[in-house]
Amino acid sequence: MNNAEYKIYIDEVIRRVEHARLQVSQHHIVKIVAVSKYSSTHEIKELYQIGQRAFGENKVQDLRAKSLELDELPLEWHFIGNLQKNKINNLLDSNPTLFQALDSLELAQEIQKKLEARNMILDALLQINSAKEESKHGFMPEIAKEMYEQIQNECPNINLKGVMSIGAYSEDKEIIKKSFQTTHAIYTQLKGATICSMGMSGDFELAIECGSNMVRLGSIMFNK
Numbered sequence: 522m523n524n525a526e527y528k529i530y531i532d533e534v535i536r537r538v539e540h541a542r543l544q545v546s547q548h549h550i551v552k553i554v555a556v557s558k559y560s561s562t563h564e565i566k567e568l569y570q571i572g573q574r575a576f577g578e579n580k581v582q583d584l585r586a587k588s589l590e591l592d593e594l595p596l597e598w599h600f601i602g603n604l605q606k607n608k609i610n611n612l613l614d615s616n617p618t619l620f621q622a623l624d625s626l627e628l629a630q631e632i633q634k635k636l637e638a639r640n641m642i643l644d645a646l647l648q649i650n651s652a653k654e655e656s657k658h659g660f661m662p663e664i665a666k667e668m669y670e671q672i673q674n675e676c677p678n679i680n681l682k683g684v685m686s687i688g689a690y691s692e693d694k695e696i697i698k699k700s701f702q703t704t705h706a707i708y709t710q711l712k713g714a715t716i717c718s719m720g721m722s723g724d725f726e727l728a729i730e731c732g733s734n735m736v737r738l739g740s741i742m743f744n745k
């Protein structure tokens with residue numbers, strides 16, 4: 522695909538996001554984070570050139586390397602992967618725009634210590650394991666609100682802005698929908714929360730219809 526063809530292709534993805542968000546309301550704005558974890562800096566640049574600004578990575582070292590290499594571009598970098606405690610400092614070195622995968626109280630407490638030492642604030646989302654899957658990280662829905670508030674109280678250098686969740690791993694649309702509704706219901710109970718990050722290449726329209734206002738699109742944005 523050349524640049525012009527790629528732009529037409531992306532316009533179609535944006536049209537689908539538009540269509541889904543208008544099902545909710547004219548005022549429902551959805552942000553696209555392009556997940557670049559399987560893509561090169563060259564491919565990120567191509568997408569930047571047709572207007573994309575927010576990118577997401579799931580490995581600390583990849584976020585570091587790509588953000589450094591593309592340092593001259595005005596990009597936002599989101600960290601969407603599981604963060605190991607021994608990588609916290611490496612992540613903070615990259616000063617990400619948003620850490621979307623805060624998935625345990627212990628991790629929050631460790632991050633808080635490092636942030637305090639650096640006199641730094643980190644914007645973050647609480648990850649919710651909405652379908653209670655073994656294979657997934659995140660807080661169980663029943664305790665998510667309580668944990669959100671506890672982190673707000675105990676970790677003043679973490680600025681919680683909302684929630685993130687991955688849709689249920691299922692062929693059944695109703696089961697996926699239910700997982701998004703679970704996350705959205707929690708989101709609406711959180712005071713001051715502004716971001717509900719749900720939806721990937723295979724399920725973003727459903728996620729938006731369930732109230733997502735941030736989609737994390739990997740394969741579809743890079744045409745993979």
Ligand SMILES: *Cc1c(COP(=O)(O)O)cnc(C)c1O
Nearest residue numbers: 556579601721722737738739740
């Ligand atoms: C990889 C990934 C995505 C993007 O997945 P696609 O199916 O390629 O759109 C979104 N969110 C998270 C947390 C991911 O790890």
